[in-house]
Amino acid sequence: MSAVRDVVLASLESWDDVWRRNQHLVTGLLRRDPATRVLFVEPPVDLAHDVVRRATLRPGQGLRPGPGIAGVEPGRLWLYEPTKLLPRRVDPGGDRRRARATARAARRAGLTDPVLWINDPRVAGLLDVTPWPAVYDITDDWVVADRPAAERDRLVRGEMLLLERAAAVTVCSPALLARKEANGPVTLVTNGVDVERYRRPAARPADLPSGPVVLYVGTLHRDRLDVDLCVRVQASLGTSARLVFVGPVALGADDAARLRSAGAVLLGARPFTAVPAYLRHADVLVVPHVVDAFTDSLDPLKLYEYRAARRPVVATPVAGFRDSADSLVRAVPADAFAAAVRSALDGAGRDQGATLPETVTDLPTWDRQAGLFAEVLGEVSLAPRPATRP
Template identity: 25%
Template sequence: MKTEKIFYNGRMIGSIRYSFFNEEEEEEYQMEKENLLQIIYPPTISWSMEWQRPHHILRQFAKHGFNAFFVDPNLHSMIQIEENFFITNSLSYFRYNKQNILYLTLPIPDLCNEIPYKILWYDIVDDEEIFNHIKNFKDQHQEMILKADIVTVSAKKLLERNLKYREDILYLPNACDWDLFSKVSIEKKNNKRIGFIGSLGHWLDYDLIDYCLKELNDYNFIFIGRIYTDKLNDQVEKLKENKNFIYEGVKSFHSLPSYLEQIDICIIPFKKNKITDAVSPIKLFEYYASGKLVVSTYFDEIKNFPFLLIARNKKEFVKQIQRSFAKVEDVDLRKQIREIAKEESWNNRFHKIFPKIMEKI
């Protein structure tokens, strides 16, 4: 048996192991695998995290007939999630397939040298600044933009910031699982419940959230998602001092509509900075597919989104929440909001990237 280790930023992220009884068996295995068309997402984020862009993109490729593999070294085996959609802990399977679509959201040069691929797709989903702690990230990022067959970005700011390296970058914003979230009822109701779904990370404005909790103390604020780092536990504990703050923890992706059923309006209380200006929040599309009115802080990617109630300071955020509750029983308005999300589905995103894939095959 031979093992080849894959490293990123000095850390081993995976390995390829292969062994055969003789050369004839190896050749037979290689011939069998090399004609399969499949997309691979190498070890980057955990499968068990809240569903993010790579989860959704791979699922769409699986739905359209591709074999799709999400690699997470924390797993113990290969598991089939849905038809054509697998999670696995090993890169071994892919060594003999020359039809691989290698899908990256981080520049991993060693991986490109070890895994054969037909198409290298580099998907830029965050601003470079968020990776300042990774040595040589900027150089590797630029190298990957030039090397990749296809480069996409999730936000317009990311497009602006990377066009200097390459002109054919495709803008492919985030989206929603329309079939799942459109099941949420939009019947008239007002339970005075305000919701947030997503990671509680450093990009949230905790002072703003605390202010809203105190100013709107007769409303319940329901937060669903993991606390991004242990350092933020104190922030969340401080919010819990308000009796109207309800932290539900992490919930499975497919259970989220049942929680949204109990929520009247949704919020996106992000900080305003260079990083959030380059964010395309999946939650916005999911809120809209659920027929929810949404109040958000101001950042570039969503500033022109129809029906979105935007606030530029704490007082305005509270006022926008109050305005949204004045409209919460307007079923026709909520139907219009839902229809917007119908055009912002992951299925539609697949049909935007698919022609680019076919051009390269």
């Protein structure tokens, strides 16, 4: 099998301190093969959207060296952040120009014959301006998410193009595998976790409230989070415990205000290196998610991180959690959620000082998953180069 050398990843998220699937897999790829180089393409800075939000205006940062990673030599990770000047309805050619700019950034970074790894169906136009063979890595079923009609149409068109022309398709969850394999061969590469990081003793984070803590870790977004349920949970807890959220706040101002008014604590994003300490010092971990076609497509990182931390977990019956055989995981419907959280808190209180199970043997590591993904990229690097369309 050929080892892949250069990779251009069109990511759904920027590279920051809140690590998600892409950062873990990229790090694994770079550590596995000292000849591999990666250009990590971030979503564009949308200046028109920032004007509407009255946010501070700044252009995209363009091409720049990536941050230092332990075990990876400098110069092997590059980041590229483009700029979107105008809305698509005003500038319909903007996507194509940004795709060409991405190809130029790859050449400037020294990546001459890369494999294209597309995580964002909105940039499917890269297939039209480059001769690079592509892997379409599906991590969320965005075509069933609640989106305005124009945006959903773009997502559907992008996905259909990728399913038709990508040399390989990977998915992160069994639900996505079942949905997408009708279009052709699909490879399942789930998420993972570095279990050892969650077993190390860690001091209680200073910003955690005193007393019992019911914790949620992850991006706060209406696509996933059931805000009404969260408000009811905090109301049910009263002053006996605090519902705490750790993660980027992507909620509207009204939703965030409702949570705070109910008594919940929104700490915001924390570096991925700090997350294990929050999980280990929580009394109960929760997943108060909406249950719908979109959340059913997910392979939540929380499933792996929560289980590695070995704390009691209460989740709505969403993918992963509802099928877990872990004795510490309980999946219940929304109308029984608050009572289940209180019951788990009572149990956690009785177990204070007791030794919870410290190991789980069925969790895939990020190193293993990066190896699986490297195999897919290596196979694609041998695929015939597609013709670039005019």
